[in-house]
Amino acid sequence: MEYPPEGFVIPRDDGETTFGGHRTRTVALNKELTGHVAVSISKVRPGILVPPHVHSREDEIWHIVSGKAMVMLGDQVYEAPEGSTVWRPRDQYHASWVPVGAPDTRIMTVLSPGGWEQATTTYNQGRAGQPFDEVSFKAMAEANGVNWDFDRGRSMAKELGLRLMGEGT
Numbered sequence: 001m002e003y004p005p006e007g008f009v010i011p012r013d014d015g016e017t018t019f020g021g022h023r024t025r026t027v028a029l030n031k032e033l034t035g036h037v038a039v040s041i042s043k044v045r046p047g048i049l050v051p052p053h054v055h056s057r058e059d060e061i062w063h064i065v066s067g068k069a070m071v072m073l074g075d076q077v078y079e080a081p082e083g084s085t086v087w088r089p090r091d092q093y094h095a096s097w098v099p100v101g102a103p104d105t106r107i108m109t110v111l112s113p114g115g116w117e118q119a120t121t122t123y124n125q126g127r128a129g130q131p132f133d134e135v136s137f138k139a140m141a142e143a144n145g146v147n148w149d150f151d152r153g154r155s156m157a158k159e160l161g162l163r164l165m166g167e168g169t
Contacts (some may be wrong), residue, residue, distance in 0.1 A: 024085045036113025044069065046098040049162040051153020054093045057145035058111045062086040062096075063143065067105030071096045072156075097162055119144040132166030 068081045072095040098105045157164040
């Protein structure tokens with residue numbers, strides 16, 4: 001499809017998927033934005049650790065729409081309150097969580113270039129109703145340039161009193 005050079009409006013799509021216990025709605029797929037970016041909005045529940053991982057193909061920007069998140073970038077941990085923006089460049093290990101007792105947090109994610117969002121959406125749709133499978137998830141992720149450290153995540157979750165992404169989902 002050809003897009004006008006002055007821009008365009010993408011109609012709302014109410015389709016949601018679950019990713020590691022969080023509800024995510026992809027607002028604009030990479031293919032809709034001519035390969036440049038993908039945009040999604042997630043409702044992130046408190047108490048779930050998204051374990052350390054690194055993207056080799058895309059940069060990631062988070063904007064905290066409501067609530068707050070904790071973000072590990074490299075070896076540093078930061079609080080990202082409502083209204084803040086987090087830059088997570090490719091090749092940088094990062095992890096995230098919403099503290100226990102905090103409200104659900106809404107996060108707008110921008111991936112540049114896009115592609116990871118489609119890989120996770122396809123993976124989630126193919127496994128609908130099945131429990132999280134760390135082995136198949138890691139294989140899909142590695143095929144798409146994302147490497148996860150679930151072992152470090154388990155240690156972090158225990159230390160922080162959190163549940164690891166995918167546990168019980």
